[in-house]
Amino acid sequence: xxxxxxxxxxxxxxxxxxxSCGARQEVRKVLSAFMDTEIVLPGDMEVYExxxxxxxxxxxxxxxKMIIYYDSTECSGCRISHLIELEALYADASEDGRYDVVxxxxxxxEALEEVRLQLAIQDFSFPVYIDTYGSFxxxxxxxxxxxxxxxxxxDRDGHPVFVGNPVGSERLQCLFxxxxxxxxxx
Numbered sequence: 001x002x003x004x005x006x007x008x009x010x011x012x013x014x015x016x017x018x019x020s021c022g023a024r025q026e027v028r029k030v031l032s033a034f035m036d037t038e039i040v041l042p043g044d045m046e047v048y049e050x051x052x053x054x055x056x057x058x059x060x061x062x063x064x065k066m067i068i069y070y071d072s073t074e075c076s077g078c079r080i081s082h083l084i085e086l087e088a089l090y091a092d093a094s095e096d097g098r099y100d101v102v103x104x105x106x107x108x109x110e111a112l113e114e115v116r117l118q119l120a121i122q123d124f125s126f127p128v129y130i131d132t133y134g135s136f137x138x139x140x141x142x143x144x145x146x147x148x149x150x151x152x153x154x155d156r157d158g159h160p161v162f163v164g165n166p167v168g169s170e171r172l173q174c175l176f177x178x179x180x181x182x183x184x185x186x
Contacts, residue, residue, distance in 0.1 A: 030144050031163065037142035038158040039067060041102065042135035048119040049127040056129055063156040064099040064183055066176075068165065071137060072108040074147065079105070080118040083128065089167050090126040098184055099153070106131035155183050 047056040066089065070079045086103065093101045105128065107115045112132065119128055131137055143149060151165035153176065161183065166176035 030146070030149070034142060034144055034149060034152075034163070035160050037140075037160070039065075039143075039152075039154050039160065040136075040139040040158065041065075042131075042139055044133050044135050045104070046130040046132045047127050048116070048124075048130065051120075051123060053116065053130075056127075061100045061102065062098070064154065064180070066093065066099055066101045066153050066166075067151070068101065068103045069136075069143060069150040070103075070105045071143075071145075071150070072106055072111070073145075076105055076107050076111050076115045077118050080115065080122060080128075083122065083124055085167055087124075087126065096180070098180055101126070102129060103127075104129045104131055104136055106134060106137045153179060 041058040041061070043056070043058055045056040045058070046053050068086065070076060083103065086101065090101050093099050103126075105115050107130070112130070115130060119130075129136075149163055151163070152160040153162035155161045162176055162179040164172045164176075166173040
């Protein structure tokens with residue numbers, strides 16, 4: 001437990017070092033509040049996988065999850081075109097066996113069909129979840145609006161324990177692996 005706490009503090013320090021001194025207190029407060037919440041994956045989400053859309057079965061996922069969340073304020077088409085960058089993370093999760101990656105799009109009603117169309121065109125080799133009814137966004141209102149907080153690892157109880165996207169940053173990847181190890185050594 002001591003090592004996990006050290007890693008969480010290190011992750012917090014990394015996030016805090018990315019902002020100006022005046023904003024550090026605010027980021028610290030937001031991060032602390034966010035890490036005290038429980039993330040819920042509602043059962044009414046759709047999943048696009050293996051060329052088809054279907055109702056997601058959230059109970060089949062591992063308890064530890066790396067969640068990557070795109071809300072309605074982000075350009076869904078732009079984000080979908082870059083999802084291929086997550087392929088290595090999905091491969092790592094599959095090989096590792098300790099966690100699942102859950103990529104969630106929560107588009108507004110007006111963008112829902114465009115998201116479905118773009119996912120069908122791209123036809124990724126990994127599942128992508130669609131918050132069709134806005135339930136994920138509604139049940140997880142504690143997720144900060146700041147998109148730096150939209151990629152996070154949850155522990156077995158659904159609490160965020162790591163904030164950031166480990167893809168593309170060796171430093172964050174190392175911290176991510178340390179936090180994962182800490183979760184599984186508890």
